[in-house]
Amino acid sequence: MPDDAVPTAAAPTASASTGDAARDDWWRDAVVYQVYPRSFADSDGNGIGDLRGVTDHVEHLAALGVDAVWLSPFYPSALADGGYDIDDHRDVAPELGTLADFDAMAAALHGRGIRVVVDIVPNHTSDRHRWFVAALAAAPGSDERDRYVFREGRGPDGAEPPTDWESDFGGPAWTRVPDGQWYLHLFAPEQPDLNWDRRDVREEFLTTLRFWADRGVDGFRVDVANLLVKDLTEPLPSLAELAALTDGEHPYEDRDAVQEVYAEWRTLFDSYDPPRMAVAEAWVPAHRRARYASPQSLGQAFNFDLLTAPWDAGAWRGVITENLDLAAQSGSTSTWVLSNHDVIRHPTRYGITAAAGQPNAIGYIPAFGVDPTITVDEELGARRARAATLLMLALPGSAYLYQGEELGLLEVADIPADQRQDPTFFRTGGQRLGRDGCRVPLPWTSEPPSYGFSPADASAPPHLPQPAWFARFSVASEAGDPASSLALYRAALALRRELGGLGRGEGLAWEPSSPAVVHVIRPGGWHCLTNFGPAPVDVPAGQVVLASAPLVGGRVPTDVTVWVRAGQR
Missing domain, CATH: 3.90.400.10 (Oligo-1,6-glucosidase; Domain 2)
Structure with missing residues (x-):
């Protein structure tokens, strides 16, 4: 193989499953693909993605090689918060389809070995509930x-x-x-918080969980899992006093009693054969995360540390080490996330060339896309994003991908104010752009006006405007390009399965290296090396089976990750 070649691997053509279809603990090393339904694919031309749109593109997901699909809310909603303001937790929004459409979609996914995870939003309802x-x-x-x-x-x-x-x-x-x-309402006024001290509230959500589990749903992503249980005994603390509280003392964040709720949920999940999985979205200090991931609780919790980690070898080593330790404490596995529906897409994040405040919380880039001193080096961001993806996929545990990241999509920053939807934008007077930029409908083809998101005879444009540059990031344009982001993702996920489940187990050894390099060894002698520094470094001895960008003179250049099979040439 020439030094500068980027190895590829054939995309899977049968099932996306790892081959262990009967494993009850499939989630421990699964690659889970998040679908934001309203922006995935529009089957009926109303400008809004729907469940039939997901069904229409199951083959894309199977060819990508994912093990499960997690669907963001598809429930009836006034869309005050992108569908997280829910009118009825046991139905489908009419503009997205019907329960029959959900069943057909789930059957199509299951038929290709892809499991189904749905979003559960228990902290609040909509004000129309x-x-x-x-x-x-x-x-x-x-x-x-x-x-x-x-x-x-x-x-x-x-x-x-x-x-x-x-x-x-x-x-x-x-x-x-x-x-x-x-x-x-800890979120929008249209999202009133529930009182989880009430038995009927707890029973309502147990009924909801049974409803979806009985329809064949394999697992649940639990929205803001740390906020349910509250102690609002008078006198209530001020905002300033909240900052001084220690673990378990906060009146509404991460109270110990929330685990009583999840212990009851776990009993319900384990009553099914196979048991249903759950993963907590809990933005809590790292040392508190293991409680949500324990076998007596939800069983897994999101590790969001890579969302805020800088592009720095030391920072990545610290995140990896800490989270593998936390996984060992909880008896679970770590979860690795680079992008989702709440944060700036990571190719853009890695390309931001000036400090822009808090890097990745909900819409907290105060001037991104507004302040002319803040620019994005798209080439740099794309290069680092590809390297980050290969490093993430080589780590033990599960990986959560966000729709469109397989295409290398960038954040869409220049959405006109009158077409924005995120409440963050409006409630801050435009000081925070919000999350619309990562929720723009996907490009399936390179032809405007909707780039294949909607049928050619659509009656309405996509619900968020797509930029013209989407054409070069479409599935159709990347599918035949061996150097594309899509080809890299397909190759990486195929190899991850071929290696017997690269995410399986927590076995990981650190190879001594320079401070600017992250070099890990996985069971079986598989090496993953990422060069964060400016100078090229040597390739580990063995056969390079995949690289995020071409090697230069047989060495790994800056911002590149390689996977190497040791002992072979």
Whole structure:
């Protein structure tokens, strides 16, 4: 093989499964692909992706080689928060299809060896949910209101909110209703928080979990899993006082009692054969994460540390070491994530050439796309993203991919204000651009106006505008290009399976290397080396089976990852 060649591997043509279809613990090393349904594929031309659109593209997912699909919310919603404001947790939004469409999609995915994971959103409902409608119609102190978190206001006439807490999307965390009471919403006002001290709230979600598990759903991603249980005993602390609280003391974040909820869920999950899996979205300190990932709780928890880690060898070594240790403590496996529906796509993140505030929380790039001093080196970002992907996929544990990352999609920053949808943008007066830029509908072909997202005779444009440069990132344009991002992902996932499940187990050894290099060895003598430094480095002895970019003179250049089979040439 020439020095500068990038090895490729044939894409799988049968099942995307690792070959261990009967494994109950499939999730421990699975590659899970997140589908944001409204932006994946539009089958009926209304400009909104739908469940039939997913069904239509099952072969793309099978050819990619993923083990499971996680679907972001597809439930009835007014879309105050991209579908996370849910009217009915046991139905499908009419614009996305029907329960029959869900069943057909699940059957098509299962038929190709791909499991199905759905989003569960237990912290809140929408303000159109039957329970909240009843709460507003009932009197203060009523049973209906007690399902949510209602409080009297401060001041002589109760005109001030109960606390000065802020919503995660900006603005106050309390909204006043006509009779003078205030209700808590840690997110948008259209997302009132539930009272998880109530038995009927707990039973409602047990019923919801059974509903989807009985339809054949294989697992659940639990939204903001750390926020459910609250202690709002008076007097409530101020925003400043919250910052001084220690583990377990916060009135609504990561309280110990939330594990009682998940222990009950685990009993339900384990009553199925095979047991249903669950993964917690819990933005908590690393030392608290293992509680959510334990076998007595949800069983797995997202590790988001790579979302905020700089492109630096030391930072990556630290993240990998800490999270493998946490996985050992919990008895679970680590989860690796580079992009999702809440953060800037990683090719853009790695290409930002000036500090832009908090790098990757929900819409927290205050001036990204607005401040002319903040630029993105797209070539640099793409190169580092490819290297990061190969390093991530070589690590023990499971990997969660976000739709479009297999195409190397960049963040779409220049969406007109009147076409944005994220509440973060509006509640901060445009100071935070929000998450719309990573949720733009996918390009399947290179032909405008919708790049294959919608049928040619669509009655409406895509719900978020697609830029013209999407044409060169389409599935159709990349499918035949051996140097494309899509080809790299297909090759990497095929090799991951060929190696007997590269993510299997927690076995990982560190090869001594320079400070600018991350070099790990996996069982069977497989080496993964990433060069974060400016100078080329030697390739480990053996056969290079995959590289994120061409080698130069037989050496690994800057911002490149190689996979090497030791002892072979």
